Amino acid sequence: MELRVLGLRLPLIRPGDDLLRLILKAAAQVGGVRDGDVLVVSSKVVATAQGRIVELTRIRPSQRAKRIAVKTEQSPEFVELVLREANRILAVRKGAILTIKNGMICVNAGVDASNAPPGHVALMPANPNRVAEELRATLMKSSNKKVGMIISDSHVNPLRLGAVGQAVGVAGLEPVADQRSRPDLYGKPLQITFRAVADQLATAAQVVMGEGNERAPVVIVRDIKIDFVEKPKRSPTISPKRCIYFHGATFRK
Known part of the structure; x- marks a missing residue:
């Protein structure tokens, strides 16, 4: 099976931009949108169009943010935003706060200065x-x-250097495919395998998207x-109790 991964060049997105109009215009670069396409859209341009760009000087940090900022060597204003955005704080270290955000492990709760205006x-x-x-x-x-849609973000896996793609929003397709009971190469039924389809597509897209000024x-x-489906049967997120990395872990907020 072959597939193609086609990057669409867009102008610099600004708060309030009509993202869909820009996507449709850019799709002309590859002959327009076709039946069966899956579109992968960077979470950063979605957030920018939503106006979720924050000027740090407008943030008043709490005492807790100031204490954590000493450990992380980040600005107290930045840390305050992380605390507001995070669902759970997992760990604090120099340069980063490990969190859970929307059911996913997320560095700094997704608060990110890259590809945002200075300050x-x-x-x-x-x-x-x-x-x-x-x-x-x-x-x-x-x-x-008829198309599928994925909102993607970069993600770092445990004990691995570098970022891959991760689907943070999915519509029109099953984000996870249950492979259990399917035969392997030797005819044995697979026992525990789920295929993270949306994350795999997000990672494929990341190769073309890049992380900088592409x-x-x-x-x-x-x-x-x-x-394609209207309502996916299964969510790609699982509880920490079911996660092999978190088994026996404790959390603090």
């Missing part, structure tokens, strides 16, 4: 699954094509055989 930071998009659903529905109505924040994954 500003970008937050994670609000309601990324809903954004994916809205973008997909409007795109299908505008193009008359300006390809939207990627079309084309010629992939995938079944």
Whole structure:
């Protein structure tokens, strides 16, 4: 099976921009949107269009943020935003705060100064699954094509150097495929395998998106055989109690 990963160059996104209009215009670079395409959109451009760009000088840090900032060597204003955005704080170390955000392990709760104006930071998009659903529905109505939609962010895996892609919002496809009971190469049934389809597509898109000034924040994954659904059966997130990395771990807030 072959698939194509096609990056779309967009202008610099600003708060309030009509992201869908810009995506449709950029899709002309690859012949427009086609039936069966899966669009992967960077969480950063979604957050920017939503206006989730914050000027650090406008933030008043709490005493807790000031104490943690001494340990992390980050600005107290930055740490305050991390504390506001995080669902749980897992660990604090120099340069980073490990958190859980929207059911996912997330460095600094997704608060990020990269690809944000000087003196500003970008937050994670609000309601990324809903954004994916809205973008997909409007795109299908505008193009008359059946597509899938993924909002992606970069993610660091335990004990690995470098970032990969992760789906933070999904619409129109099953984010996880249950492979249990399917035969392996020797005919033995698979016992525990789930395939993280949305994360795999997000990682493929990340190769084209890049992390810097590539300006390809939207990627079309084309010629992939995938079944589209209106309501996914399974969420890609699991509770810490079911996670092999967190078994027996304790949390603090």
